[in-house]
Amino acid sequence: MLFHRVLTAIVAIPILILYIWKGGSFMFATLICLVSFISLNEYYRIVFNLDGYPTRDREKAIPLIGYLSCAVIIFGANWDSTEIIVGMVVFNLLVAAAWAVFCYEAESNVLDTLARQIQGIIYVPLFLSTLVFIRNGKNGVTWIFFLLLIVAIGDTGAYFAGTYLGKNKLRPQVSPGKTIEGLIGALSAIVIVGCYFKYHLLPELPWIPGIFLFFVLGIAGVIGDLFESALKRAGHIKDSGTILPGHGGMLDRIDGLLFAAPVLYYFHKIFLG
Numbered sequence: 222m223l224f225h226r227v228l229t230a231i232v233a234i235p236i237l238i239l240y241i242w243k244g245g246s247f248m249f250a251t252l253i254c255l256v257s258f259i260s261l262n263e264y265y266r267i268v269f270n271l272d273g274y275p276t277r278d279r280e281k282a283i284p285l286i287g288y289l290s291c292a293v294i295i296f297g298a299n300w301d302s303t304e305i306i307v308g309m310v311v312f313n314l315l316v317a318a319a320w321a322v323f324c325y326e327a328e329s330n331v332l333d334t335l336a337r338q339i340q341g342i343i344y345v346p347l348f349l350s351t352l353v354f355i356r357n358g359k360n361g362v363t364w365i366f367f368l369l370l371i372v373a374i375g376d377t378g379a380y381f382a383g384t385y386l387g388k389n390k391l392r393p394q395v396s397p398g399k400t401i402e403g404l405i406g407a408l409s410a411i412v413i414v415g416c417y418f419k420y421h422l423l424p425e426l427p428w429i430p431g432i433f434l435f436f437v438l439g440i441a442g443v444i445g446d447l448f449e450s451a452l453k454r455a456g457h458i459k460d461s462g463t464i465l466p467g468h469g470g471m472l473d474r475i476d477g478l479l480f481a482a483p484v485l486y487y488f489h490k491i492f493l494g
Contacts, residue, residue, distance in 0.1 A: 241356075241365055249356050249365075250299035253349050257291040259464060259471040260479075261345045267456040267472075268337045283338050286316055287346075294346040298353035306350060313342050348479045351486035358489065360425070367418050368485050371435070372477045374414045375407040375442045382406020391443075396450040404443055411439040430492050437488075438481045445480030449473070 297305030317335040324331045383403030391399040415435035462470025
């Protein structure tokens with residue numbers, strides 16, 4: 222398992238760095254769209270396969286709208302069109318409402334199905350679209366690398382602090398392995414690396430708001446991790462998928478990023494314009 226994990230990282234990380242650094246905005250949007258497709262498929266695999274959840278064939282068709290939404294929302298962000306993104310979300314709501322009207326029966330799971338569908342649209346393509354907005358903004362490539370590094374450093378800090386110092390469980394009902402010491406280790410590592418990154422590569426980032434950002438990104442990453450753990454626990458599965466040998470599924474790799482990306486996007490909009 223460790224061998225596969227390391228091998229996947231050795232192969233994938235240089236390719237990802239080169240792709241983000243040298244690829245243009247369209248190529249980046251295409252990458253995020255692909256990640257969105259895979260992640261949403263894993264999400265549907267989790268939430269539509271819960272024990273005791275008898276999804277009807279006609280209800281299984283509703284996720285197809287989600288796959289269409291991935292492309293429209295991600296490339297809408299690449300075209301800097303919030304109108305397209307909002308329009309796609311509204312379209313999902315309208316389709317959901319129509320579906321509820323025509324498919325609802327007493328004791329059916331139609332409304333529950335639609336709630337899971339709408340949550341998936343927000344959780345995956347809508348959250349991931351903020352990465353495209355960040356990438357296409359001023360100094361965008363640097364900000365993307367900053368975000369990816371912060372999330373990775375948070376995971377690393379949490380792992381080592383939790384492994385060697387962890388005694389107090391953070392939320393054992395959701396993720397028994399997470400500890401309060403791991404959270405402190407994650408936040409400490411993020412602040413240290415964030416300050417280094419700010420000093421050398423992000424001079425436009427003010428110090429006080431920047432340190433606040435580092436903490437919030439760390440907390441958002443942990444919440445994202447716990448949220449995906451809760452989904453998997455409800456679905457009685459260990460990994461969201463198998464696409465990344467040694468790492469599990471795509472959602473397992475980007476769970477923290479999904480929550481951290483919108484935080485960075487809105488921070489950037491508020492403090493840096």
